[in-house]
Every structure is written in C-alpha cells, then in structure tokens.
Amino acid sequence: MADQQAPAETSLAVQENVPLAPYTTLGVGGPARWFVSAQTEAEVTSAVAFARERGLPLFVLGGGSNLLVSDAGFPGVVLHIGLRGVREEVDRGGDPVYVTAAAGESWDDLVQFTVDRDLQGMECLAGIPGTVGGTPVQNVGAYGQEIAQTLVSVRCFDTATNALVELTNADLGFGYRTSLLNGAERGRYIVLRVTFALRRCDGATVRPNLSYADLKRAFPEPARPTLIEVAETVRKIRRGKGMVVDAADPDSRSAGSFFRNPIVPADALRTVAEAAGLAESDVPHWPAADGQVKLPAAWLLERAGFVRGTVLGQAGISSKHTLALINRGGATQRDIAALREQIVAGVRQRFGVELEQEPVNVG
Incomplete structure (x- = not known):
C-alpha cells in the first residue's frame, strides 16, 4: 500500500x-x-x-x-x-492482461470491453447495473464469478490521511458480499480506479466460466461458447428476472437482490427443515466457512408466503424475481421499508432466520 x-x-x-x-x-x-x-x-x-x-x-x-x-x-x-477511462496493459509474458478502469465507468460496458477482446474473468458478471467503483465494495458476484477472483488493486483516496493509496486484493479482505470497504473501514476510502488481471481466452486451457447451473443448461457439453456468447446469455437470463435496468420493464425498478443469502450455523438447518416440513437434505443449502451453511433467501421468502408479484401499496416484489423489491410507481422509501419489515418478520417467525438487507441505506 x-x-x-x-x-x-x-x-x-x-x-x-x-x-x-x-x-x-x-x-x-x-x-x-x-x-x-x-x-x-x-x-x-x-x-x-x-x-x-x-x-x-x-x-x-x-x-x-x-x-x-x-x-x-x-x-x-x-x-x-464521474471519473472515466479504461486502459489495457499486457504483461511481459503475455498473460495476464491487466485492465484498469476508472470508478465512474459503467460496469456492464467494462465487461463488454473485456469479452470483445477475448479476456476471460468477467463474462458472468454481464448485465449488472452500476459503476466500476462500486464492485469491489461488496465483492460483486453472479453466475459463478466474483470480483475477488480477478481484482489486483484499487486506487483510492484515503479520507483519514488525505492521501492517495493503492489497496491490494489481500488488503481488501474479500468475503461473501463484503470487503474492507463496506466493513471495518466503511466510508474511509473513495474508490478512484480498479485494476483487474484477466487471461486471454484460447478455447482450450482458458475457457469461459460455465460453472453455474443456468449456464450449463444453456451450453451443454460439448458446446464451446465464446465469451461474448456467455455474456449475452447472462444478460438474457438477468433480463428474464428483471435484473437488467430497462425503462420499459417495471420489474427492473429495483435495487437488485434486496436480501443476502443468510449464512447460519449448521444446526439451524434442522430447524428450517422442520418448519418447512421437509427432510434436511431437501432444504437447498451450500457449505460456508467455519462449518456453517448458506441458505437461499429467495426460497425462504417463498416458503414464508412472500411470492413473486406480492404488493404492498406502491411497493412490491418483482413478478420475475423473488428477491427484488420494486418501486411500482411513485413509491417512497417508507413504502419499500414497510415491505422489507414484513418480509424480515415473516421469515424470522417461520424459520428463525434473520434476513439482512443488501442495499445501502442513505440518510
């Protein structure tokens, strides 16, 4: 640093x-x-x-x-x-390729910049709204990729020391939707630009990331899609869930997934299964750090009665994606918060699981 x-x-x-x-x-x-x-x-x-x-x-x-x-x-x-600018630098050995983007650049435009140049590492993050500067803050991830996998460093203004600093991947302490920037040092650093290390896709040793189930279904073996095809498919999937900003789609008037997938102690899985009337093996979950498990928030909402299309005044749940709370037109922050509280209370009462809001509260 x-x-x-x-x-x-x-x-x-x-x-x-x-x-x-x-x-x-x-x-x-x-x-x-x-x-x-x-x-x-x-x-x-x-x-x-x-x-x-x-x-x-x-x-x-x-x-x-x-x-x-x-x-x-x-x-x-x-x-x-509003800082802008993107540059590409090739390592002396030809791999990796370093791409540096200013914080105000559109994230999806940067993804397109990389796939157009056959640079692997961001293709599954296509269609995510927002700017480059926000991505390392919460370690943005989707469809089998996350920022932590390719980020090299972040140039920041340190408001505590009034100096410009370079924070490395290790400095940022990435976790699931977390980093130093939204954790221990929240508000201290202002991201100015981000550098990523990507690899040239050759279709053999370096291929697009198809680890996510939706992408495996879209490209069954022996398919060998290009990075551009994968990015476009991810956008299509996201668009079908109202997760691509589109003025013509009222379901996209949201802040994306409103709740994080909760990480709970392993023994909480039994409680959730009993509440759902299922065997533990039938409750969808994934292993997490320290012997814990991660539960899908969307599954919890639906089982607690908060299904797609739920309406509360001018707020609602997207008709395409259970986790997206939407502004149906003229909604206020109070409207969104009221729906949030109903959902949090309902999931807590049904399963004993506490949901955490993903969007940042301002004011």
Missing part, C-alpha cells in the same frame, strides 16, 4: 437540493443538501475538503444500483463519481 500526495484542490461546482431518486435504480429518495459531480481526482479531494470544512457528512454515489435513499434525502454532501 503506497501513499501518495493528494492532488491540489481545484475549483468545485457545488449544487444544492438535488433530488437523488433519479440517480438510483430503485427511484426513491429525497434531495441531497449539497451535490458534487466529480470528473477528476482533484475534484474528489476538493469535495471531501468542502464537506470537512463545514462539518458535513459525506456520501459517495456511483451508479445508484444498490441504494435505498431516505425520503428526507441526505443532509450533507453527496459526491457523485
């Missing part, structure tokens, strides 16, 4: 009382008291200084795909990260 002096302060365009709902995929939330859109590292450091000098809280906004913003908005400074 190498510290560097932060860029000199620059002039800053600060807006007041900017509505945040349009900056989120869920489409709810009040205004930011102060709003800055940063296009350079210098503007990021200036925005931090602006907030600090006035004793204001700071929130860093990327693509807004994993947020639940309060109806009252945010009383401090919202820093919208």
